[in-house]
Amino acid sequence: NKDLSEEAYLVRNAVVRSDLQGDSRTLNQMLGSKYPHRLGEVYGRALAEPSPGSAAHLADAIAVSELPHQIKLDLLASGLESYESHMRVSALKALAKVDTAVSKREFLRDNRRDLTVGHFHLANAWPDEHIWQELARLVERAGLGLRLNYISVGVTPFSGPSRAQLRFLLHFFDDAEYDPEKFGQPTSKVADYGYSVQNLAAARAGYYLLKPAKMPDPGESKLFWGNYRKKIRALILRRLG
16 A cells, blocks of 8 residues: 555545445545545445445545536436445435435435335435425335334434424324234334334324423323324424414
8 A cells, every 4th residue: 555646545445444434434535525536436336345334425525526516416326226225325315415406306216116214314304395295105105113113213303393294293193003012012212113103103293392302101091192192183283384
């Protein structure tokens, strides 16, 4: 490496050292800042040998580089074609910094193929009714475990729930399905499988609408949950006007 020029070193190591995410981020930032014309070559290598850290950092480096707008779109479009969902989500996040309209369009196209929690993390930055309506339709068609997971960790408002996020949660207030083996049991920190879909949706909405923020225990009575959903539904409808 001592005999390599700075440019050659960055091109060689931006992906090779992606196991060290701090190094990967720094190298990719330097590459994008000093030699943006080499980003496409390195990004293509990262896509050929998927590595979460390098792909995300390279996509971001492309987005903030001085490359022409169309070249950025073309490079990130290649990331959107990856079979790895984390690659596609990182490309979508970077694309949002380049062209929001294109990013939203590609977001809707991509999540029909493979919906992930990463899509929700990106959608949380957009108070877009159409995006969240589409997510509600996709989640509605998912299996019980995925529905519970997406409702549990998908809606994470940055500063209070948007109208679109509240509509998303309200969409599931009449979905009474639950896992009979876990229903009413204490929940883990990762997934809320002790709730029914409708109770979890109400609990997540209530967490953001009520003070102090608190999730009711999934083992509460049927009467409690009926009254709770009614209360939260009324609060949401009041917010929605």
